[in-house]
Amino acid sequence: xxxxxxxxxxxxxxxxxxxxxxxxxxxxxxxxxxxxxxxxxxxxxxxxxxxxxxxxxxxxxxxxxxxxxxxxxxxxxxxxxxxxxxxxxxxxxxxxxxxxxxxxxxxxxxxxxxxxxxxxxxxxxxxxxxxxxxxxxxxxxxxxxxxxxxxxxxxxxxxxxx
Amino acid sequence: xxxxxxxxxxxxxxxxxxxxxxxxxxxxxxxxxxxxxxxxxxxxxxxxxxxxxxxxxxxxxxxxxxxxxxxxxxxxxxxxxxxxxxxxxxxxxxxxxxxxxxxxxxxxxxxxxxxxxxxxxxxxxxxxxxxxxxxxxxxxxxxxxxxxxxxxxxxxxxxxxx
Numbered sequence: 001x002x003x004x005x006x007x008x009x010x011x012x013x014x015x016x017x018x019x020x021x022x023x024x025x026x027x028x029x030x031x032x033x034x035x036x037x038x039x040x041x042x043x044x045x046x047x048x049x050x051x052x053x054x055x056x057x058x059x060x061x062x063x064x065x066x067x068x069x070x071x072x073x074x075x076x077x078x079x080x081x082x083x084x085x086x087x088x089x090x091x092x093x094x095x096x097x098x099x100x101x102x103x104x105x106x107x108x109x110x111x112x113x114x115x116x117x118x119x120x121x122x123x124x125x126x127x128x129x130x131x132x133x134x135x136x137x138x139x140x141x142x143x144x145x146x147x148x149x150x151x152x153x154x155x156x157x158x159x160x161x162x
Numbered sequence: 163x164x165x166x167x168x169x170x171x172x173x174x175x176x177x178x179x180x181x182x183x184x185x186x187x188x189x190x191x192x193x194x195x196x197x198x199x200x201x202x203x204x205x206x207x208x209x210x211x212x213x214x215x216x217x218x219x220x221x222x223x224x225x226x227x228x229x230x231x232x233x234x235x236x237x238x239x240x241x242x243x244x245x246x247x248x249x250x251x252x253x254x255x256x257x258x259x260x261x262x263x264x265x266x267x268x269x270x271x272x273x274x275x276x277x278x279x280x281x282x283x284x285x286x287x288x289x290x291x292x293x294x295x296x297x298x299x300x301x302x303x304x305x306x307x308x309x310x311x312x313x314x315x316x317x318x319x320x321x322x323x324x
Contacts, residue, residue, distance in 0.1 A: 015221055022189040022301065023240055025272050026182035035321070042321045043314040059177055060271065063249045066264035076274055078185055087225045091315035101305040102228035104312050109190050109222065110303045112238055114276055139184065141272045143263040152205040153253035153265060159197070159204045 007083075011095040014085045020110075027139040029056035029125075031077055036136050038081075044104075045133035047118045054127040054140055061125040064143075072146035073119050073129065078139040079111035113138075116146055169245075173257040176247045182272075189301040191218035191287075193239055198298050200243075206266075207295035209280045216289040216302055223287040226305075234308035235281050235291065240301040241273035275300075278308055 008014060032053040035041040042049065054075065056064070067073070086107050088097040100108055117131035127143070170176060194215040197203040204211065216237065218226070229235070248269050250259040262270055279293035289305070306312075 013224060017188065017221075020186040020188035023187040023242070024182040025185040025187065026179065026246070027184040028271050039319065040321055043316065043319070044309065044312075059179075060249065060263070062175065063262040063271075064264065065250065065259075065261035067261060069264065074276065076272070076276070080185070084188070087222065088227065097227075098315065099227035099229060100225040101222070102226065102231065102307060103315060104306050104309065108304055108306075109225075110187050110238070112274065112304055114236065114238070114309075116309070142270055142274055144266050144270075145264060147206065147266065147276075147278070153260065154205065157201065157205070159202055 009090040009093050011090045011097040012086055013088045015087055017085055020084070025078065025141060027078065027141065028060050029054060029140040031132065031134055031138040031140050033132055033134060033136045035134065038135065041135060042133045045115050045117070045131040047131045049130050049132070051120060051128050051130055052132045054129060054143060056125045056140065058125045064122060064125070064127065067119070068122055070145040071119055072148065073117050074144050074146050075115045075117050075129070075132065076142040077113045077134055078141055079106040079113050080139055081135065082106040082108065082111035084109050084111060112141070171252040171255050173250070173252045173259040174248055175250045177249055179247055187240065187303060189240065189303065190222050191216060191302040193294065193296055193300040193302050195294055195296060195298045197296065200297065203297060204295045207277050207279070207293040209293045211292050211294070213282060213290050213292055214294045216291060216305060218287045218302070220287050226284060226287070226289065229281070230284055232307040233281055234310065235279050236306050236308050237277045237279050237291070237294065238304040239275045239296055240303055241268040241275050242301055243297065244268040244270065244273035246271050246273060274303070
């Protein structure tokens with residue numbers, strides 16, 4: 001994992017941590033974007049941004065069935081180039097810091113990215129979408145209907161009516 | 163991990179998978195909710211739902227600094243009781259199925275939950291929030307300002323102006 005732990009800006013604070021091993025992830029595919037370097041990545045994706053592809057391992061193809069019913073999806077991915085040990089960060093390199101959880105920086109204890117995207121079309125085990133801001137080759141973790149679009153398919157239960 | 167792989171409903175399809183080991187997670191704390199069983203959990207959280215607590219490991223306390231500036235947060239957590247091998251699921255138990263990625267079910271290859279919550283207050287290394295729907299004791303993975311509320315702290319870069 002290419003995590004450069006020496007690149008700490010003035011004021012930033014890091015912690016020493018044991019190896020992460022509380023749970024394990026399985027990459028379900030890769031994300032193809034036009035962003036080949038960090039400088040290419042917009043800070044936040046836009047629904048009118050360029051087309052990107054979510055390319056799934058074919059074992060998951062049937063898991064996309066029914067997804068065309070949604071125009072907005074939530075995409076979850078692994079920010080594989082991010083260090084994970086910063087408690088406070090200095091986004092403007094000026095010595096002023098803010099806590100990691102008060103930022104949407106890719107540098108976090110669990111570098112999980114989430115994006116809301118527009119579904120353009122499905123191609124077998126791949127989806128073409130707009131709205132991503134991540135590097136080409138980013139490992140894909142999950143796809144789900146955006147919560148604003150989604151009405152639960154299961155019947156109501158008592159806890160929903162409280 | 164209490165994953166019951168025998169509980170497959172008519173029409174659902176599972177796959178055999180190797181052990182997940184593409185990346186590892188570090189739980190940053192636990193979520194305390196009033197929902198003690200799956201039946202207690204609403205299908206989706208509501209911003210006017212009951213108060214819940216995000217209790218962080220104290221090593222991350224300073225990582226919350228500055229978070230009071232946001233009233234809406236994105237919370238990411240690990241659905242630790244979910245099985246991970248279903249490709250299609252039958253939410254209504256009626257033999258009709260839909261792909262896992264067309265559902266917001268907790269059963270997914272990487273059982274990561276995301277919620278948009280209202281920040282009520284901070285208490286040192288804990289946050290009191292409304293809007294969760296997960297079980298009491300759910301492992302916490304990440305907290306970030308909701309993307310709708312958040313303006314990047316770092317300066318603009320060329321990729322933002324494209």
